[in-house]
Amino acid sequence: KAGVTQTPRYLIKTRGQQVTLSCSPISGHRSVSWYQQTPGQGLQFLFEYFSETQRNKGNFPGRFSGRQFSNSRSEMNVSTLELGDSALYLCASSLTSGRSEQFFGPGTRLTVL
Amino acid sequence: QQQVKQSPQSLIVQKGGISIINCAYENTAFDYFPWYQQFPGKGPALLIAIRPDVSEKKEGRFTISFNKSAKQFSLHIMDSQPGDSATYFCAASKGAQKLVFGQGTRLTINP
Numbered sequence: 001k002a003g004v005t006q007t008p009r010y011l012i013k014t015r016g017q018q019v020t021l022s023c024s025p026i027s028g029h030r031s032v033s034w035y036q037q038t039p040g041q042g043l044q045f046l047f048e049y050f051s052e053t054q055r056n057k058g059n060f061p062g063r064f065s066g067r068q069f070s071n072s073r074s075e076m077n078v079s080t081l082e083l084g085d086s087a088l089y090l091c092a093s094s095l096t097s098g099r100s101e102q103f104f105g106p107g108t109r110l111t112v113l
Numbered sequence: 114q115q116q117v118k119q120s121p122q123s124l125i126v127q128k129g130g131i132s133i134i135n136c137a138y139e140n141t142a143f144d145y146f147p148w149y150q151q152f153p154g155k156g157p158a159l160l161i162a163i164r165p166d167v168s169e170k171k172e173g174r175f176t177i178s179f180n181k182s183a184k185q186f187s188l189h190i191m192d193s194q195p196g197d198s199a200t201y202f203c204a205a206s207k208g209a210q211k212l213v214f215g216q217g218t219r220l221t222i223n224p
Contacts, residue, residue, distance in 0.1 A: 004156070033210065043157070043202060043214035056211045090156050099209045101147070104156035 002027065004093050004105030012111045018079040021108045025072050025093030031055075032074040033102060034066060037088040046089075049074055050097035078110075086112045115140060117205050119215025127223050132190040134218045136203035139184065143205040147212070148177065148188045151200045160201075161188075193222045 005024045013019050025032050033056075034046040045058040049068035066076045072093075078085055088107040094100035118137045126132045136146075144165055149157035163170045163177040163186065170177045176189040190197055200219050204212040 031210070033212075035212075042216045043204075043212075045211050045213070048210055058211070092156075094209070097210055099145070101159055101162060101209060102212065103159060104149070106154075106156045 004091055004103055006089075006091050006105040006108050008108060009106065010109045010111075012113060013081050014113050015081055015083060017081050018077065019081060019110060021076045021078075021089055021091075021110075023074045023076070023091030023093075023105060025074070025091075026103060029093040029095050029103075030072050031094045031097045031100065032068055032072065033092045033094070034074070034076050035090045035092065035104075036060075037090055037107070038086075043090070046076070048097065055097050081112045083112050086110060115213050117203060117213050117215045119203050119218060121218060122216065123219045123221070125221045125223060126193045128193065128195060130193050130222075132193045132197065132220055132222070133187060134201055134203070134220070135185065135187045136205075136215050137183075137185045138205045138213075140205070140207075140213075141184070142207045143213075145206050145209040146177070146179065146186050147204050147209075148175075149202045149204065149214075151202065151217075157202060190220075193220075195222045195224050198222050 031050040033048040048056040052068045068074045090107045092102035092104045094102045147162035148160045151157040174191045179186045203215040206212045
């Protein structure tokens with residue numbers, strides 16, 4: 001089975017721009033979660049989608065948003081980029097929402113200049 | 114109450130030795146405690162996980178010890194190998210979603 005795939009792997013943007021990141025979960029998995037990883041704050045939960053509905057949300061500003069499509073693929077959008085948004089953005093998929101283990105993709109490295 | 118505190122931040126162990134990483138949590142509602150291993154340039158990989166109805170779980174050289182009353186859990190890596198050199202994260206959640214991660218431990222195994 002193919003693992004979680006994320007595109008693009010690397011992105012460079014400037015302040016004020018917006019960015020869209022994509023995640024394809026493991027085949028058959030219906031839940032997708034997004035995390036931000038930075039050296040200072042570590043791994044922090046952004047949000048979780050299951051069956052095209054946001055199930056959980058972390059403590060991030062409204063500039064961070066996401067969605068999930070009927071094929072379980074998910075996108076994450078960050079608007080009005082700030083320097084502090086530079087991070088590794090990780091997507092994790094699980095079979096269902098609830099008691100299923102999460103499997104992470106390789107991440108998208110976003111650099112904001 | 115949502116924090117998970119992990120120690121040490123970095124650890125150096127000789128090949129063949131035992132690596133021990135500790136985590137403590139506050140939220141008694143947490144019922145799922147995984148450990149992830151991350152190599153540079155890669156996403157975290159699930160190593161082993163435990164639920165609070167057992168005090169220990171072993172998979173190969175990796176063992177989780179869980180102390181519910183102390184709200185602590187730890188990862189033991191037996192016969193540590195250079196290939197185990199990576200960053201390890203403990204995490205906790207209620208229901209396996211919305212993971213709350215520790216700050217990570219950078220483990221170096223000296224040959």
